[in-house]
Amino acid sequence: MISPLFDVRDVTLRFGGVVSLNKVNLHQSRGEILAIIGPNGAGKTSLFNSLTGVYAPQEGAIVFTNSRGKAISIIGKKPFRVSAAGVARTFQASRMFNAMTTFENVKIGAESHRGLGVVGAMFKGPGTRRDEHRSDIRTKELLEFVGLTQQANAIASTLNYGARRRLEIARGLATAPDVLLLDEPAAGTNPTEKLELVELIRKVRDEMGVSILLIEHDMKLVMSLAERLYVLNFGSVIAEGTPAEIRSNPSVIEAYLGSVDTGVAQEARDA
Amino acid sequence: MSYFSSHFTTLGHEFWGLLVGGIANGIIYAMVAIGYTMVYGVLRLINFAHSEIFMSGAFASFFLMKVLVGNSTPNAFESVVYLIVGILAGGIVGAVMAVGLERVAYRPLRRRHAPKLAYLISAIGASYFIYNFVGKEFGRINLSIDSPFINNTVFTIFGAAVQTYYIVIFVVGLIMLVSLERLVATSKLGRGIRAVAQDAETASLMGVNIDRTIAVTFMLGGFLGGVAGFLYSIPIGVVYTMGFTPALKAFSAAVLGGIGNLRGAVLGGLLLGIVESFSVAFVNGAYIDVVAFAVLVLVLMFRPTGILGERLGRSA
Numbered sequence: 326m327i328s329p330l331f332d333v334r335d336v337t338l339r340f341g342g343v344v345s346l347n348k349v350n351l352h353q354s355r356g357e358i359l360a361i362i363g364p365n366g367a368g369k370t371s372l373f374n375s376l377t378g379v380y381a382p383q384e385g386a387i388v389f390t391n392s393r394g395k396a397i398s399i400i401g402k403k404p405f406r407v408s409a410a411g412v413a414r415t416f417q418a419s420r421m422f423n424a425m426t427t428f429e430n431v432k433i434g435a436e437s438h439r440g441l442g443v444v445g446a447m448f449k450g451p452g453t454r455r456d457e458h459r460s461d462i463r464t465k466e467l468l469e470f471v472g473l474t475q476q477a478n479a480i481a482s483t484l485n486y487g488a489r490r491r492l493e494i495a496r497g498l499a500t501a502p503d504v505l506l507l508d509e510p511a512a513g514t515n516p517t518e519k520l521e522l523v524e525l526i527r528k529v530r531d532e533m534g535v536s537i538l539l540i541e542h543d544m545k546l547v548m549s550l551a552e553r554l555y556v557l558n559f560g561s562v563i564a565e566g567t568p569a570e571i572r573s574n575p576s577v578i579e580a581y582l583g584s585v586d587t588g589v590a591q592e593a594r595d596a
Numbered sequence: 597m598s599y600f601s602s603h604f605t606t607l608g609h610e611f612w613g614l615l616v617g618g619i620a621n622g623i624i625y626a627m628v629a630i631g632y633t634m635v636y637g638v639l640r641l642i643n644f645a646h647s648e649i650f651m652s653g654a655f656a657s658f659f660l661m662k663v664l665v666g667n668s669t670p671n672a673f674e675s676v677v678y679l680i681v682g683i684l685a686g687g688i689v690g691a692v693m694a695v696g697l698e699r700v701a702y703r704p705l706r707r708r709h710a711p712k713l714a715y716l717i718s719a720i721g722a723s724y725f726i727y728n729f730v731g732k733e734f735g736r737i738n739l740s741i742d743s744p745f746i747n748n749t750v751f752t753i754f755g756a757a758v759q760t761y762y763i764v765i766f767v768v769g770l771i772m773l774v775s776l777e778r779l780v781a782t783s784k785l786g787r788g789i790r791a792v793a794q795d796a797e798t799a800s801l802m803g804v805n806i807d808r809t810i811a812v813t814f815m816l817g818g819f820l821g822g823v824a825g826f827l828y829s830i831p832i833g834v835v836y837t838m839g840f841t842p843a844l845k846a847f848s849a850a851v852l853g854g855i856g857n858l859r860g861a862v863l864g865g866l867l868l869g870i871v872e873s874f875s876v877a878f879v880n881g882a883y884i885d886v887v888a889f890a891v892l893v894l895v896l897m898f899r900p901t902g903i904l905g906e907r908l909g910r911s912a
Contacts, residue, residue: 379797379801404801414801422795423794425791425794429787433799434803437803449783460784496802500802
């Protein structure tokens with residue numbers, strides 16, 4: 326049986342008079358690798374921000390169902406609560422804590438859901454030490470999973486693009502989420518790194534059971550990775566379907582041809 | 597020729613004495629500067645009401661000392677107990693004031709995404725309110741504190757007397773500054789503070805509770821500020837306006853060392869304390885404040901981001 330993960334119904338998000346999302350409907354099942362594509366300014370990142378509690382849409386409903394089958398309404402929740410509910414995300418532009426080590430970057434996520442530890446920070450009791458130990462183990466596992474064990478003690482700002490992308494994914498996984506939202510995970514990577522990323526993202530789903538929702542401009546990557554796609558244009562969903570269906574959908578081709586991004590449309594058909 | 601040579605002779609005679617006094621003052625500045633720098637680190641704003649946190653801590657411990665010490669001459673054991681009580685009272689009242697201030701004067705503005713200027717006005721308003729309230733309640737006169745210990749000369753270093761008061765400042769100050777540095781560098785709480793300082797939005801998306809982290813940052817800075825108020829008031833007593841000048845200097849110290857930088861705040865505080873102390877050998881004591889701010893201006897002319905530069909994240 327297919328169990329639901331995200332259920333987005335008639336979501337409208339406005340900034341003053343500008344409609345950023347217009348009655349968006351989206352459904353994702355648990356375990357699915359889903360992609361959102363669309364020209365620049367189509368509302369993809371706004372949708373991500375709405376799903377993670379950064380923006381609160383004025384209309385509609387966003388229901389997230391966690392691994393215990395509990396339905397949680399996202400709209401109006403603060404980002405750290407959405408994160409605690411099981412939704413993690415990475416950023417388009419890498420948003421690491423640049424002054425910290427790779428290890429610390431991941432550890433923050435691994436330990437964040439057990440309170441702030443004000444008392445523990447001052448008096449390092451056995452409970453605090455056990456928590457620290459647990460977070461350390463989890464962090465090590467994640468770094469190994471994404472292949473960054475060697476760079477654990479490197480300052481994050483010294484990592485190359487491919488490694489940064491991996492670190493972003495490890496950080497996303499650190500909070501033990503049900504779903505990982507990836508905002509252009511392949512931006513700035515070279516073709517080899519791209520292939521490795523596709524593999525890593527599949528591995529995240531297959532071995533950790535974490536569902537994937539991604540935004541990506543690289544058509545080749547999207548078409549080979551996603552099982553289903555939604556196409557956004559001017560804040561509205563204009564198409565939905567499998568990669569094969571999307572490739573032959575006339576309104577998608579028009580949306581891309583109508584925009585400056587003709588190269589993307591070409592790629593979409595070729596891919 | 598004679599002007600400088602005679603003053604250098606004074607400096608030579610009193611070098612160690614001035615150094616010890618300067619370091620003691622510097623530690624107090626550093627403890628207050630930490631409060632400015634940590635809040636700046638997470639919120640990018642200067643908490644100009646921090647002077648009142650310092651003053652409140654001093655007042656709280658003053659009233660406790662009045663009750664505890666009374667007219668008695670405390671023995672060594674009693675002195676230690678009184679000091680611990682004074683430190684806790686100053687620190688806790690400072691922390692509560694700081695958290696309360698954040699709640700009342702800053703958080704509502706943060707909720708409404710107010711411009712930075714609004715925080716400044718809010719801080720000045722809160723500061724005026726608090727010190728005038730204290731002035732009205734406890735009188736606008738200097739109240740002297742009953743010393744919780746006898747200020748003996750404990751030992752001499754190259755002929756300079758080191759008194760109990762200085763020892764207390766060194767011990768208390770060093771314990772607190774080192775503990776705070778360790779806490780920020782190695783604990784989960786510290787990682788949270790550094791994460792919020794570097795990128796609050798990302799930290800939140802990774803599950804860090806921003807409001808709580810900010811409140812705790814105020815709490816830690818308030819605790820140190822309150823204890824500093826207590827230590828500062830021991831020889832000179834308390835008065836409702838006592839926070840203004842030391843806090844302004846501590847703020848300068850934080851900027852001098854690199855605002856947002858923990859070690860910078862300590863370095864700036866110590867430097868300012870020592871420069872002030874040595875300036876006494878060269879100019880009239882009345883010029884101390886002039887010298888302090890002249891040094892600030894000079895350093896900032898050559899290093900606008902302070903000696904160690906910005907960033908709470910990097911420093912820790």
